[in-house]
Amino acid sequence: MEILNSILDFLFYRGIEPLLCFIRDTFDLVFLDTLSLLSIPYSAQVVIIAICTVLFAFFLRKWLNVEVKEKIFRKKFVAQKAERDNISIVPDKKNRDAMFTSADQSIDEDFNTYLAQHYFRYVLIYLLPLFLVMAWLNSSLDEEKLTTVSGQSYLFLLPSHPMGMAGVSVTFLFLISYIVSLIIGFQLKRILFRNKA
Numbered sequence: 001m002e003i004l005n006s007i008l009d010f011l012f013y014r015g016i017e018p019l020l021c022f023i024r025d026t027f028d029l030v031f032l033d034t035l036s037l038l039s040i041p042y043s044a045q046v047v048i049i050a051i052c053t054v055l056f057a058f059f060l061r062k063w064l065n066v067e068v069k070e071k072i073f074r075k076k077f078v079a080q081k082a083e084r085d086n087i088s089i090v091p092d093k094k095n096r097d098a099m100f101t102s103a104d105q106s107i108d109e110d111f112n113t114y115l116a117q118h119y120f121r122y123v124l125i126y127l128l129p130l131f132l133v134m135a136w137l138n139s140s141l142d143e144e145k146l147t148t149v150s151g152q153s154y155l156f157l158l159p160s161h162p163m164g165m166a167g168v169s170v171t172f173l174f175l176i177s178y179i180v181s182l183i184i185g186f187q188l189k190r191i192l193f194r195n196k197a
Helices: 002-037 042-063 066-089 093-140 143-150 170-196
Strands: none
Touching (some): 042 066, 042 093, 093 170
8 A cells, every 4th residue: 555655646746746836837927927917907817817718618619519419419319209209100009119118218328328428528618627727726816925915815805795705706706707708608609600590
């Protein structure tokens, strides 16, 4: 067990941790440092990063051909349902029931496979980038850094303390900005798609 722990420690501390630190430092340089040089406040930086995360999610969606895969499944599903409906013309009740059962099982299996793949794609496209970027922001714009830079652990304070909140944190602003950007992105996509059609 000690040998296994030593190997895992070596892999983490010599491989994974330096790689994660390199990625974090690269993102800091590309986003936070560059936006800070432009005198953009941290709150606006978080909103810009949320918008960039949504754009990346849409790029990932396009790259994974989500729309194409959904169209293929819908066509296949409609064809399977049509085939199933044609079974009703079989005169023998016993054979007809057996064929209905077989067709239903086939449709259910295909639908369950589609659902599993569908939710996996959505986790990969929308949730994984969300959590990874939040982890990066919470590491690079932690309370200590915000307190050092601005004298407070929040991006900005809320004087009236709504719902007991003293201020808006990095996580809260990023999450709200991400959700709003995602909604706007889907609405714009729907409008553009409607205009093309």
